[in-house]
Amino acid sequence: MNSEEYILQMKCISKEFPGVKALDGVSLNIKKGTVHAVIGENGAGKSTLMKILIGIYQPDQGEILYKGKAIKISNSHEAIKLGISMIHQELNPVLELSVSENIFLGREPLNRITGFVSEKELFSKTQELFETLDIKGISPKSKMKSLSIAQIQMIEIAKAVSYNSDLIIMDEPTSALTEAEVTTLFNIIVSLKAKGIAIIYISHKLDEIFKISDEITVMRDGQYIDTVKTENVTREKLISMMVGRELKDFYRKQATEKGEVALEVRNLTKEGLFKDISFKVHKGEILGIAGLVGAGRTEIVETIFGMRGSYSGEIYKDGKRIFIRNERDAIKNKIALATEDRKALGLVLCLPVRHNISMAWLKMLSKFSLVQTKKEKNICEELVKTLRIKLTNIDCSTNTLSGGNQQKVVLAKWLLTSPDVLILDEPTRGIDVGAKAEIYGIMVDLAKQGKAIIMISSEMPELIGMSDRIIVVHDGAITGELSREEATQEAIMGLASI
């Protein structure tokens, strides 16, 4: 193939973080004026690769050819200068400023005489930009905060184009968009393509990828799997490339004898978030909760754990009604929740591992309010050993650990409270495959010990592989329940997006 038709060639990129090989010899070749999808499970290395491309990370190995020349990008500013822009999943506009001020932030056209910002030119330039991109219905003068998320995204795209970008990276651009807005976005992508701009399109949504992309690169566990032309590939083939392994071996959960009901929720309702949620979890069972992001899954378990205050409905533990006003009530009732967001809610990163592990159970480790350090150390050492947490010693700062090991510290914290019901919200998000397998192993062992486990996950194979039973949540309500035999990706998706 002629190398001139490529705008970007990333060759054998490797990147290692303490404890994790995030990328292992990954290649990515993008042709001019095409839409190139990059897909893979969470933790496959897509975002690390993109962060290398826009200069947030530096690769340990490998080279980047841009327009045929080898380049080194040391920060996102340089990337923009080269013509590489990224539209992030989390948008961060200056809400108080106008649309045009946001687009030309930091490079406002100035009046040649006064040296002040020339509003007239600012607006006319924006208007011009909108016309070339066929963006309608947004005034250059309106405040950013008056726009919808879709419109803000359009502005971000316009901004990228205004930098004369030749390569635009879109990270999950449709995650917050309605169907109609997706169509508008796709129209814009088509017009960008026509201008010769190449687009790297990162998404989990295979339907969209089939609709918009020309080529697809599949990544898995930090490795490059293959690049295929979209027209030559089937959905099934893509999924198997992404998953790439026999699910049966990876997920070790076997059907177990159902014990008694450990936790029952009846008509749990929280105004505006979810309504009439009823389900049971048995001892020794892993109950999966499926649903799209924003369906209310996290809100439900956070309410059960007392994080969201008052609720209506009833919660029963071992057949007895319990009342949970806050997290302390939940812990007293032997319920534990390992939250979705490890960094914001799960751990105090600046503190030693030992302090994090004992945090929820200090009461039992103290005598006359004084912490019995020796007892604490022994218990922590033991947990570190059983969960195989890799660390230099139990007093090292928690932020020196890799994601997988941090997640295990969260688990250790909750296991110390000896919960009967363990709720895990996205327990394997952002951790490497090895650690994932270990966490699955821990879950299976806990279930065998008779603990009831509730698992929320956005990763379908994991949910299907680990759960004895799956309930599907959509728009704050349970839309269905699937047994282990009935649970397939299609069945779940059908219920999750009615």
Place this chain on the structure above:
Amino acid sequence: MRGVLKLKVESGNTKKVQTGAKNFFSSYGIYFVLILMVGILSIISPAFFTVQNIINVLRQISINGILAIGVTLIIVTGGIDLSLGSILALAGVVATNHAHPEPYYPLALIILMGIAVGALCGLVNGSIVAYSRVSPFIVTLGMMTVARGVTFVYTDGRPIIKLTKEYQYIGQGVFLGIPLPIYILLFIGIVGFVILHKSKYGRHIYAIGGNEMAAKVSGINVARIKLFVYTFAGALCGLAGIMLASRTNAATPNAGSGYELDAIAAAVLGGTSTSGGRGTIYGTIVGVLIMGVLSNGLDILNVSSYIQQIVKGVIIVGAVWVDQMNTT
């Protein structure tokens, strides 16, 4: 706030490996500074390193030390207290007003009264901080003004004098050759140490300062801990107010103004992070000692008090700057 992912930019290539020496300096740098200062002053002035002068320094730092221990606990939770000096004054005048020969009140009752007034002010601070969204800076700024105002109203702007002998003994008494305030500081230091470094409440204090949401999710009663640290600091202000009035034979309504800043400065010098989650009692004591040795040394060297203020300010910012460079 939740759900907003903060991206920590790490660059793999330029990762710094902390060398042993650097590590040593970042952990013990502040002790080094203290030793250096003592060494230099001992060489320059023979009057500095004498038993009498060292006792002097310790007595001089006792009040700032007590306040600094209180404010350390607050700062480790991620808070701040600007009202310490005003609470000290209010508690001081209330207690001292009952320390006249006529009518007579038992000393224990007077001390308890002072501590109670201080604790009450702290409780108000703590309640507002814990149960409202008003920032500790604003809450305690308000208390600073209110407590000072109440002090003036209570005293009508006049100092309270004519005190009993036993009341004067608190600040002026000497036991086994060592002034009583030093014993009090030592005692409060031990109490602070046990709370912050040995008890489960200390763990809670660190957890809240490090990540309040995570602490809450771990079942820590965040509001109660906040109430406690502000109340405790308030109570210490009460004690300090009594000590100051007793030492100077008078409780004046403008006593202690600016003391909160000295206390905060000492805590920060000792390695307490104003963003919370980091700080120790022994570090704070070292910070207090540095400030005490500095002003004592400059006094001995006949440096004018105007210049002293400049030196003090420069040293505070400089020390923290160096500390920051070493930790990040």
